Amino acid sequence: MPKIVLVSGSIRRESANTAVIATIRRLIEQRDEQYEITELSLRDFPFFDEDLESAGGTPELLAAHAEVASADALIISSPAYNGYPSGVLKNALDWLSRPAGADRSPLEGLPAAVVSASPGQAGGENVQPHVRQILTNCGAKVIDSEQVAVGNALELRTPEGVITEPAVVSALAGLVDAVTGHIGAAVPQEAAA
Ligand SMILES: Cc1cc2nc3c(=O)[nH]c(=O)nc-3n(C[C@H](O)[C@H](O)[C@H](O)COP(=O)(O)O)c2cc1C
Numbered sequence: 001m002p003k004i005v006l007v008s009g010s011i012r013r014e015s016a017n018t019a020v021i022a023t024i025r026r027l028i029e030q031r032d033e034q035y036e037i038t039e040l041s042l043r044d045f046p047f048f049d050e051d052l053e054s055a056g057g058t059p060e061l062l063a064a065h066a067e068v069a070s071a072d073a074l075i076i077s078s079p080a081y082n083g084y085p086s087g088v089l090k091n092a093l094d095w096l097s098r099p100a101g102a103d104r105s106p107l108e109g110l111p112a113a114v115v116s117a118s119p120g121q122a123g124g125e126n127v128q129p130h131v132r133q134i135l136t137n138c139g140a141k142v143i144d145s146e147q148v149a150v151g152n153a154l155e156l157r158t159p160e161g162v163i164t165e166p167a168v169v170s171a172l173a174g175l176v177d178a179v180t181g182h183i184g185a186a187v188p189q190e191a192a193a
Pocket of ligand 1: 018082
């Protein structure tokens, strides 16, 4: 079963980006095809430290690496902090850019899509080129899809922690289509037959 790893770039409880990720999870679960879905917690990534890396990392880090290594695609929802991704997101991507005992980074060659959310009208769209650039620098294959930036996201977040506003759900469904389409396109001919 194809596997999609989801990451919210915010660790706070009532995060708009976590609501976007929860909405994306629902959309994937509602599809006819079945996907394994894993959400990474950025709390599992200590401050990047080459000493800790040399000492073998932590069990949580190794588990996160294994999740990403076995994924067919990655979807990140990023907040904008002064126009750039959160420190916790950049930190996690730095860890994931390393092999962690394998022969290469789990991000290398991994299809990845980016969305952003913020309480502002622009939805933090200016952060997205930076996240895509980091992913590209880490060897991921950024999926070419229409940009989705969820504005007024805290107002749109329901008490259940999802977003139900139809235009946003439809835009996120388009992103999910692009990701699942990419996974489908990546299936070798003999496996698809
Ligand atoms: C240090 C800091 C810088 C911020 N910079 C931006 C920004 O550049 N653009 C923006 O749209 N929102 C900015 N915000 C507002 C965040 O988008 C807002 O806190 C958002 O809710 C964070 O995402 P979350 O809800 O997923 O935690 C900033 C917030 C903080 C704390």
